Amino acid sequence: MKDSNTTKKMTLFALTWPIFIEILLHMLMGNADTLMLSQYSDNAVAAVGVSNQILSVVIVMFGFVAAGAAILVAQNLGAEKPIVAGKVAVTSLSLNLIFSLLLSLGLFLFSQTILKMMDLPIELMHEADSYMNVVGGLIFVQALIMTTSAILRSYGFTKDTMYVTIGMNIVNIIGNYFVIFGPFGFPVLGVEGVAYSTITSRFLGFLTLLFILVKRNKGTFPFKSFYKYEKAHVKDLLNIGIPSAGEQLSYNASQMAITYFIAQIGTMAITTKVYVQNIMMFILLFSIAIGQGSQILIGHMIGAGDIDSAYKRGLKSLKIAIAVSTFAAIAIYFSSDFLLGIFTDNPTIIEEGALLLLVTIILEPGRAFNIVIINSLRATGDVKFPVFVGILSMWGVSVTVAWFFGIFLGLGLIGIWIGFIADEWLRGILMLRRWRSKIWVRKSYVKQAEH
Incomplete structure (x- = not known):
């Protein structure tokens, strides 16, 4: 025990x-x-x-x-x-x-x-x-x-x-x-x-x-x-899980829509995107790991009724994730020629890929906001707000802005990345405001079960 x-x-x-x-x-x-x-x-x-x-x-x-x-x-x-x-x-x-x-x-x-x-x-x-x-x-x-x-x-x-x-x-x-x-x-x-x-x-x-x-x-x-299921447990599992899955499916669908835009730019653009996002995954891993670790800690704190520690933990984890992801993005940018050279010797792909990795230094802290704070909110039981905001921003900002700058204005992949940045930072700021509001205090499933 x-x-x-x-x-x-x-x-x-x-x-x-x-x-x-x-x-x-x-x-x-x-x-x-x-x-x-x-x-x-x-x-x-x-x-x-x-x-x-x-x-x-x-x-x-x-x-x-x-x-x-x-x-x-x-x-x-x-x-x-x-x-x-x-x-x-x-x-x-x-x-x-x-x-x-x-x-x-x-x-x-x-x-x-x-x-x-x-x-x-x-x-x-x-x-x-x-x-x-x-x-x-x-x-x-x-x-x-x-x-x-x-x-x-x-x-x-x-x-x-x-x-x-x-x-x-x-x-x-x-x-x-x-x-x-x-x-x-x-x-x-x-x-x-x-x-x-x-x-x-x-x-x-x-x-x-x-x-x-x-x-x-x-x-x-x-x-x-x-x-032998208990109705309350099944209900709680679905109440948390279904919105979380909906958000992930929406993200995958929005990425498919953006890939469709990139296909209109050309095969080289698709290839560049694949290589750059493969490299970016290694930056993303830091934020995901910090987010999941924070979720475990905050879940325990919320269950114990230690709201103040949970609140501070979320903010502290966010600062760590922003610092680590920004440092990783800068290090990867300065290694971009070498890293892209592992995948290709095409100078055009390497040049454009390096430019995208430079812009990624702005993108990754925004993603850190989202990953850490959304995981923190989920740990408290506040799962619906991140999903609604996420779906609206993915389609209303990420897809729309990516199309406007990337296709309509003809900026290509840089325009697509502007869409990514706008989406991540907007959602990140809204999630931070939600965390600071402490509306999530009354969302705990353990506390609800006690009343």
Whole structure:
């Protein structure tokens, strides 16, 4: 059972650095299949790339239960209600299993139909379909990984999820090596083999995470909550999770709209955007890790009724995230020729990419505002305001301004980046005002349950 000093024992740095490494490894794991398949065939890379684009949208939908579980578990632990936290954890695993099994079945049965809707060339269909049948048909394992990891992090066990992610990467890379290169007479299975390797690493990862979760929380996990739901817990999970998922889906859709604008500029513009955003991801990881670490701490503080500490924690985390992301953006800009040179030797792409990375120094602090404060607001239970503002700003500012400056005024990618900057800074300032207003004090789900 957790004691009342749990939150005091956790520090932002202790929570954040394992989260940073874990997210980095998940990102690299997502690219491992593509990188290793590039040694096999270009068609295989294209087939897996399109399939993963579809699967990434599905994976976002799994996040809504995991997001709700993370916040509710943290708040209940802060309120010294480990049994209630355990019930929420078990219920969330059950809900996401049912939901993800339905989506898995849909992906397995309708994989070819979905791929045809993407206008996939006929020569890629067989390999893409094979990958979708295996990875898509068993995508429920990823849903369980996301939920279990979110719960473990809320208990403060961020190192455990990091170590499991390292193990999953190792298993996946070894598996890929065998099925792509066929050492020791092992059959070369190509895309289908990579699919088996991916799902094997995920399945082993989930079993390990589940074992750790149960072992570390003996006596506080009522397993009957797996099939016997409490209405209040299900309602709270959905109230937090659905808006969070809606925001993420809206963001993905707005990015697709902006990619459509960039396609009108030309192929080189698309290529430049892809390379620059791949580099920018490494800056973004700092803010994401700080945001998630802050969410755990603030959730515990809110559950314990320590509003003042939660408020100060949010502002302090924001200052750290702004400083770190700005420093990282400056360092990356001064390394831009080298970093872009890893991807291409085209001088035009390198020159324009460097200019975009210079403008990114203005963009990244705005993103830090959003990521840290939105995670802080979610930790308190204030989830709807960030979603409404986010959707309005993504479409009303980001997409509109990107089109106006990038396409209408002909500024190209710089115009697109102006749209990104306007969106991030506007939302960031509005989120900070919301945090300072302390309207979120009455949003705590633990406090609501007590009245």
